[in-house]
Amino acid sequence: DAGITQSPRHKVTETGTPVTLRCHQTENHRYMYWYRQDPGHGLRLIHYSYGVKDTDKGEVSDGYSVSRSKTEDFLLTLESATSSQTSVYFCAISEPGYGYTFGSGTRLTVV
């Protein structure tokens, strides 16, 4: 999607390894979000950021950490990947009072 890119698009990793997903925006939006999407659960918020170095937890934050050292980049790290973290991960950006713009997603498989 225009203005927001996620990398990688697909990743297979082994249980116990750390994994970092990247979200990059060119829109200079203040807010950035990480969601995961699983069948039967819809989208659930993992972490979000409201500015450089300002982050907060969502409803499913256990096992995940984030960092935002620049306005344009929001990194999601799985500290020690587990099979329950197999999912599709979406990044989104927004400004207050407006809709979100989502990235194309990262399909992560933990084996």
Next chain:
Amino acid sequence: SQQGEEDPQALSIQEGENATMNCSYKTSINNLQWYRQNSGRGLVHLILIRSNEREKHSGRLRVTLDTSKKSSSLLITASRAADTASYFCATDDQGAQKLVFGQGTRLTINP
């Protein structure tokens, strides 16, 4: 926890017919949003309706909001095959700058 719940979970109609999807939520909100997701893609923002608005239109889309019943509906008129997708409602939980999504309605338009 899920804030919004869509109904029905799945809907199949003929091309040209109208499609109506409903969303209920639990807490007070500043705005409610609707998104579309095509298979394997990211979510696309369709429309945002603020808590002081009762109805909003965008092309073939019509959204209503009843804050007294904590419910919203999305109407797609004159459906097309390209409208086949999943549709999600999302609310800013008690005005927080983060969206909580429902599990979505899967809409299939049959030619």
